[in-house]
Amino acid sequence: MEMKKKSVSIKDVAKVCNVSVSTVSRVLHKYPNVPPETEKLVMSAVKKLNYIPNTAAQSLIKGSLKNIGVVFTRSAEDALVNPFFADVLRGIGSVTQNKGYYLQLLFYKNAKEEKKETIRLLRSGRLDGVILLVSRVYDDLIYSLIEEHAKFVLSGRVMETMGYKKELYTVNTDNVGDSYKVIQHLIQLGHEKIVFINGPREFVVNEDRYAGYRKAFIENGIDYDPHLEIQTSHSPQSVRESVIAMLKKRKDVTAIFAKDDLKAIAAIQAIKSMGLRVPEDIAVIGFNDYDIASMVEPKLTTVRVPIYEMGKRTADMLINQIEQKESQEKTAIFPTELILRESCGHHLYNRS
Amino acid sequence: MEMKKKSVSIKDVAKVCNVSVSTVSRVLHKYPNVPPETEKLVMSAVKKLNYIPNTAAQSLIKGSLKNIGVVFTRSAEDALVNPFFADVLRGIGSVTQNKGYYLQLLFYKNAKEEKKETIRLLRSGRLDGVILLVSRVYDDLIYSLIEEHAKFVLSGRVMETMGYKKELYTVNTDNVGDSYKVIQHLIQLGHEKIVFINGPREFVVNEDRYAGYRKAFIENGIDYDPHLEIQTSHSPQSVRESVIAMLKKRKDVTAIFAKDDLKAIAAIQAIKSMGLRVPEDIAVIGFNDYDIASMVEPKLTTVRVPIYEMGKRTADMLINQIEQKESQEKTAIFPTELILRESCGHHLYNRS
DNA sequence: TTGTACGCGTTATCAG
DNA sequence: CTGATAACGCGTACAA
Numbered sequence: 001m002e003m004k005k006k007s008v009s010i011k012d013v014a015k016v017c018n019v020s021v022s023t024v025s026r027v028l029h030k031y032p033n034v035p036p037e038t039e040k041l042v043m044s045a046v047k048k049l050n051y052i053p054n055t056a057a058q059s060l061i062k063g064s065l066k067n068i069g070v071v072f073t074r075s076a077e078d079a080l081v082n083p084f085f086a087d088v089l090r091g092i093g094s095v096t097q098n099k100g101y102y103l104q105l106l107f108y109k110n111a112k113e114e115k116k117e118t119i120r121l122l123r124s125g126r127l128d129g130v131i132l133l134v135s136r137v138y139d140d141l142i143y144s145l146i147e148e149h150a151k152f153v154l155s156g157r158v159m160e161t162m163g164y165k166k167e168l169y170t171v172n173t174d175n176v177g178d179s180y181k182v183i184q185h186l187i188q189l190g191h192e193k194i195v196f197i198n199g200p201r202e203f204v205v206n207e208d209r210y211a212g213y214r215k216a217f218i219e220n221g222i223d224y225d226p227h228l229e230i231q232t233s234h235s236p237q238s239v240r241e242s243v244i245a246m247l248k249k250r251k252d253v254t255a256i257f258a259k260d261d262l263k264a265i266a267a268i269q270a271i272k273s274m275g276l277r278v279p280e281d282i283a284v285i286g287f288n289d290y291d292i293a294s295m296v297e298p299k300l301t302t303v304r305v306p307i308y309e310m311g312k313r314t315a316d317m318l319i320n321q322i323e324q325k326e327s328q329e330k331t332a333i334f335p336t337e338l339i340l341r342e343s344c345g346h347h348l349y350n351r352s
Numbered sequence: 353m354e355m356k357k358k359s360v361s362i363k364d365v366a367k368v369c370n371v372s373v374s375t376v377s378r379v380l381h382k383y384p385n386v387p388p389e390t391e392k393l394v395m396s397a398v399k400k401l402n403y404i405p406n407t408a409a410q411s412l413i414k415g416s417l418k419n420i421g422v423v424f425t426r427s428a429e430d431a432l433v434n435p436f437f438a439d440v441l442r443g444i445g446s447v448t449q450n451k452g453y454y455l456q457l458l459f460y461k462n463a464k465e466e467k468k469e470t471i472r473l474l475r476s477g478r479l480d481g482v483i484l485l486v487s488r489v490y491d492d493l494i495y496s497l498i499e500e501h502a503k504f505v506l507s508g509r510v511m512e513t514m515g516y517k518k519e520l521y522t523v524n525t526d527n528v529g530d531s532y533k534v535i536q537h538l539i540q541l542g543h544e545k546i547v548f549i550n551g552p553r554e555f556v557v558n559e560d561r562y563a564g565y566r567k568a569f570i571e572n573g574i575d576y577d578p579h580l581e582i583q584t585s586h587s588p589q590s591v592r593e594s595v596i597a598m599l600k601k602r603k604d605v606t607a608i609f610a611k612d613d614l615k616a617i618a619a620i621q622a623i624k625s626m627g628l629r630v631p632e633d634i635a636v637i638g639f640n641d642y643d644i645a646s647m648v649e650p651k652l653t654t655v656r657v658p659i660y661e662m663g664k665r666t667a668d669m670l671i672n673q674i675e676q677k678e679s680q681e682k683t684a685i686f687p688t689e690l691i692l693r694e695s696c697g698h699h700l701y702n703r704s
Numbered sequence: 705t706t707g708t709a710c711g712c713g714t715t716a717t718c719a720g
Numbered sequence: 721c722t723g724a725t726a727a728c729g730c731g732t733a734c735a736a
Binding site: 019020021022023026033034035038057059060061062063125 | 707708
């Protein structure tokens with residue numbers, strides 16, 4: 001009863017037209033010396049049979065599946081809760097689609113699996129190249145990628161200490177400088193005891209934002225207090241708890257700088273829950289300027305990062321690289337902007 | 353100078369081992385009758401050469417690329433701004449990955465291109481099956497998919513008026529009923545003039561939520577006012593403008609129900625900008641319970657939809673279907689829950 | 705202008 | 721236990 005669903009192949013088309021497969025192929029690829037009549041004949045058969053070339057067979061010859069992988073450096077569950085990823089993906093997706101590439105999402109639980117699998121997919125030819133959304137301070141994957149001569153672009157940057165000889169394709173912002181400017185701004189407002197809510201320092205972006213924070217204290221001749229850094233997971237709950245613990249212990253804190261709007265928002269909730277006001281009692285500044293930043297109350301002062309545009313650029317770079325257009329520059333640093341909204345007042349209130 | 357990067361094939365392994373390719377293949381696939389020594393020999397060569405089977409070649413034989421497509425029914429730019437998509441994707445991604453499938457994101461600008469391309473990808477064998485994230489009231493794509501005997505699962509439902517004979521695989525919530533309950537709740541609180549902020553009625557989900565809204569008025573014997581429905585795009589700006597216009601014209605409105613938290617939040621902003629209070633002057637209820645719902649102020653009362661779990665179920669269904677495990681039921685309706693927070697008070701205040 | 709035949713990298717079916 | 725060899729669907733050099 002059940003018919004084997006055999007899809008129509010180029011042979012079927014050839015058979016119907018009483019021509020050889022090569023003729024069909026030539027028509028499909030618009031070769032010169034093919035008379036209009038045969039073309040018509042073949043094309044009508046193609047239409048009628050609804051023939052579509054087989055991807056696997058074509059790719060076997062071309063040596064490319066036209067797939068681009070996006071490595072999330074965390075599980076699917078954890079990755080997409082953060083608007084950052086959705087937003088880069090928007091940018092990436094808009095250009096891959098226009099250039100005829102397909103987007104493949106890669107989620108891995110740990111660095112080891114991530115490295116092994118990514119390399120495997122590249123070697124197997126399933127992927128033409130990959131985009132790395134996050135880089136680690138000690139990044140095995142990047143090391144392997146270079147070794148493999150794989151095509152890839154890094155959204156972020158690599159630590160100098162890794163000492164790669166080859167210049168990598170990267171798209172980034174000046175995290176150190178931007179973070180520095182935020183603290184500078186707070187210091188000018190009169191703040192000195194500024195808590196920094198960070199993510200795991202294993203990631204370069206967190207390390208960089210922390211570096212800018214520290215640098216600002218040094219250059220302003222203010223003693224740095226090492227107990228003012230909070231490192232948490234992305235769980236808002238754990239951020240809230242850490243903030244509450246910190247504020248209870250340190251009554252001298254007047255400002256909080258979070259490496260990410262999500263953490264800043266969690267901080268605001270924590271502050272409010274203690275009966276304190278933002279920014280009157282504690283000023284808060286975030287990072288990235290997600291859409292939510294202007295939806296919460298008070299509206300979040302934050303650093304605008306052009307995530308979407310960066311995603312586009314990342315994909316552009318990768319595709320150019322894949323297609324051997326090596327003319328482009330390898331590093332793109334995007335400018336950011338401190339967006340002054342409401343969560344950080346214009347002067348230091350006295351916390352009584 | 354430039355070496356042609358030829359990847360290592362099964363032949364290379366065979367050559368190194370002085371065996372035939374079939375022997376290598378047998379070892380790799382753990383065939384029985386292969387002596388331990390040859391196995392060792394081959395495996396060590398595989399390791400040394402770092403041999404990985406070519407995806408295209410394997411797929412050509414297997415007839416499957418193990419790719420699952422996710423159709424967004426809108427451009428990449430528009431799709432991922434909405435937390436709904438990120439969240440289903442989380443669910444989908446977590447199961448596809450575990451079951452050895454790869455996730456391919458499909459963004460199309462319009463329905464026509466979407467249909468043509470999706471069908472093409474399916475026929476070409478690039479995709480084993482697709483997940484539809486949104487269904488239209490008149491959905492050409494679904495029609496074609498059925499005609500093609502394609503494997504697919506719909507996140508949502510199909511209109512009865514389409515009269516498909518075959519039962520489709522769908523994952524959904526009871527949008528009509530849930531919407532009904534929201535209005536019922538508002539009516540019990542004393543509200544009668546309730547604005548409904550809807551998205552384009554071309555999508556089934558919007559049509560359904562609207563239907564529940566209307567039904568509640570009918571069953572409560574309250575006159576329905578057709579001027580109380582607002583239809584807007586997903587732009588928060590346009591939502592705000594429509595809400596302001598509506599509230600200026602209709603001073604009798606006491607509540608707003610939005611088909612989506614994002615719209616509800618935009619509504620709250622609009623209300624506040626007019627100097628009115630939520631919920632004292634206008635009560636607001638949203639839909640979906642995105643993470644932001646509990647971050648805004650006042651915290652949003654909304655309908656909790658288990659988007660992530662639904663994503664998992666959707667992917668499960670599709671993979672089972674692809675792998676011919678037809679034993680499962682075809683329709684999954686997930687329960688929801690009205691989450692009472694702050695944006696809708698417990699009784700009707702008097703709007704003076 | 706067209707057809708034949710080979711190759712892409714694998715897997716599977718045969719003999720041996 | 722192992723090695724030819726055909727087949728998967730397509731592109732293309734070569735011959736006709």
